[in-house]
Amino acid sequence: MAKKLMKGCEAIGEAAIQAGCRLFFGYPITPQNEIPEYMSHRLPQVGGTFVQAESEVAASNMLYGAGGSGERVFTSSSSPGISLMMEAVSYMAGSELPVVIVNIMRAGPGLGGILPSQADYFQATKGGGHGDYRCLVLAPWSVQEAADLVQDAFDLADYYRNPVLVLGDGLIGQMMEPVEFKSGRTPCKPLAPKSWAATGCDGSRPTNIVNSLFLDPEKLEQHNVKLKAKYDAMVRDEVRVASYFDDADYDMLVVAYGTVARVCSTAIEDLREQGLRVALIRPITLFPFPYAQVRAAAERARSVLVVELSCGQMIEDVQLALEGTRPIHFYGRQGGMLASPDEVAEKLRSLVATREVRHA
């Protein structure tokens, strides 16, 4: 397929269709309205079904029902709407359903604003809903990567029988970039038939029940242990991370994800021309977080700067990764304000001027 210039939201929708998804349930919220709008005209063209739900609560429960039937299904929303979906996400994790949820993050808390943000990191990676569960969380930094990760998200969801979140910020959703869809791609995981799905039972198997209720605490604990083993497998096998400017020695390491990592990359490019030795590491999976990779990259530097569009959320995972072995600094913008390359460069310059980073 040739490259097309597409808005991030539309590329996400097309990627879902390319991945074989024929069902979308959603509710309007800015800045992701182009996803449901795209699905509402594209799905009928491919024999699929689009339903505009009465709320995000309903949309996420439609997802739960459709996911339980074994069909590929996805929804998208933005921060306040994702909060409303969290009950169903917990149920879907508990019932082990493969669904894909895209969060085009906007600034919060509360109604917040409609401009880009990364302030839902905790919600996405540390739970969000109730109970002991995890979602795989994928964070693209370009429209192309958003399209690729959405396709992988369906495979990962099916493989693990678990909700997968694609966490983009408003920039990813709204900007236009060239994108190419891989036709006839092989799934990124080996996929088994969905023999667990509730699709009617002719007696050839026991009835299938999609359920997360275990009134017997011993059985629920066994279920929790089984889920934990699945999350452990994700941690072992699914970490994705990208490193930049790390072929030469460096004094400072920047950790950033999503579009902010691109801003940092531009800043670092300029700084390196000026002789400052800075590298960048970008988690692509936020759960599982690349603890070992960030630790190893940080050990080559004297100190670390975390840049986020939040008051500092991913920084807590960086702290866990480094266990106090390097000083960690933070630069963040909030409320829908973006970090510019100049601002990031200025922050890095000021850190280089301090004793801890300066050459001996």
Place this chain on the structure above:
Amino acid sequence: MPETVVFSRPQALAAVHTHYCPGCTHGVIHRMVAEVIDELGVRERTVGIAPVGCSVLAYNYFNTDFHEASHGRAPAVATGIKRARPDLIVFSYQGDGDLASIGMAEIIHCANRGEKVTVVFVNNAIYGMTGGQMAPTTMPGQVATTCPLGRDVSQAGHPVRVAELVSTLRTPAFVARASVHTPLHAVNAKEMLRRAFRHQKEGACFSLVEILSTCPTNWGMPPAEATQWLEKTMLPYYPLGVFKTPGGADRAPAPLSAQEAACRTT
């Protein structure tokens, strides 16, 4: 003399004991739903949805594939299943706290979209599983653990009439209210269920059967007395009958009488 089987467990009903209290009508309603599923020959393509409430374990009692929903969301879950697999027969089984309180948005919009699903709505005028709290359907003056002096309509409003409410919508195909407190009423209730499921099988859109039920445990009275209380208190407020049929007329306001019209113009 050869044996003739005149009564047996429906195939769609699992061979297990239920946890329902003595005098509760869930067992009767479960059985009737199962009989209808068998009679229509759709058991092998039926998926039920259990609510949160006394019938939360319904997935153990029916011998069909099942889906457990979160509180009130069964109509949204039903939507997801039916849209994903239009060939399936999909029904939700919900109580009055689940459907008429926390799930009011989902039931109204599921009905209004005309989802091709069937809703079995069991109205016993109280929250059963959580121990007898006031429901939207609790009768005026009826004592519940969260209205110990009886439902005060000046604070809680009047009970919600779901069948009437849903039948104001243009879309739904079939809306009826029935009761199972006497054998004769139960026969009628089964006929309502049969019509609702048949409509779905034949491709008509949304159907809902509200069934009045007793809750001796949380009403605080013996089963026989509960039956009398239902008849005396609930039946006058929740009239039985068919509220909407496919192609049936809209519920239109009665025209102003000539006298009223005259008053308006003078």
